[in-house]
Each structure stands twice: as C-alpha cells, then as structure tokens.
Amino acid sequence: MKMPRFPEPFLHRHPPIQNVNELVQERLTLGQKTADSVARVMGSWQFIIIQSIVLIGWTVLNVVAWVHHWDPYPFILMNLVLSLQAAYAAPVIMMSQNRQAARDRVEAHNDFLVNLKAEEEIRVVIEHLEAQNRALAHIHARVEDLGGTPDPDVSEPGSK
DSSP, X not given: OOOOOOOOOOOOOSOOOOOHHHHHHXXXXXXXXXXXXXXXXXXXXXXXXXXXXXXXXXXXHHHHOSSOOSSOTTTHHHHHHHHHHHHHHHHXXXXXXXXXXXHHHHHHHHHHHHHHHHHHHHHHHHHHHHHHHHHHHHHHHHHHHTTOOOOTTSOOTTOO
C-alpha cells in the first residue's frame, strides 16, 4: 500500500499587504490637501449653520435698517457673494472628489491583491486537509489490515 504524501509547506512568496492610507497620504500635494480641507469644512453642518446665521443676519440688517443699507432688497450683493462662493467651492469640491475616486481605485486594487493572497492560502489549506484525509484513510486501512475492528461510532467519509 502506497504511503500518503503531504504537500510541501506553504511559502509566503507574496509581498506584504500595504496600508492604503499611507500610500495615498504621502503623495498628496498642498493643493490636494487644501481641496480636501475645504470639502470637509463646506460639507459639514457647522458650515451650513454658520452660513445660515450670516445670511439671516445680512437679511435682517438690510431689511430693518439698523445699520446703513449696504445691500437693499433684492440683495444683489448677497447673491453676488453666494455666486462667487459657489463658483470657487464647486471646482474645489470636485477636485477633492476626483482625488477620493483615485484613492478608491487604489483601495479596490489593494482589496483585489488581498483576495488573491487569501484565495492562494485557502487553496493550500484545502490541499493539506485533503492530504490529511488521505492519510487517515490510509491509516484506517492499515489498522483494518492488522486485524483491528473499526469503531462503529465513526462513520466512513462520504457515508451518512
């Protein structure tokens, strides 16, 4: 009877997993960091609340005329200021989103590499388990050949 053969020990030849945060952070330019900061601030409730308070204050001061009317109704100057803010905010936020999309692509590629490594290691574990099953079947057959009786509580592989 042929002796079972176990696979060679698994050698981890793949490169180590990289931290995407470190990869992306070290490549950021000053403009990209600024765009991310602006997008983070403008996309917050704090910014919306402060801007709402400023706009309400602007409107009240110009309607009630406690102070000189620098922007009477229909608030053309306020519309100009908001248009300028939107004109600069939109491209800056889009720059941040484009950079985030690039970061997402790096993360997706890193996830793919991690999945490949996991698949390779799972395959090796399954090969070892199959080799162990063959070895146990071989040992079981040898015990039977020596006149041993199989344990009735242990079912053979594949039987129910």
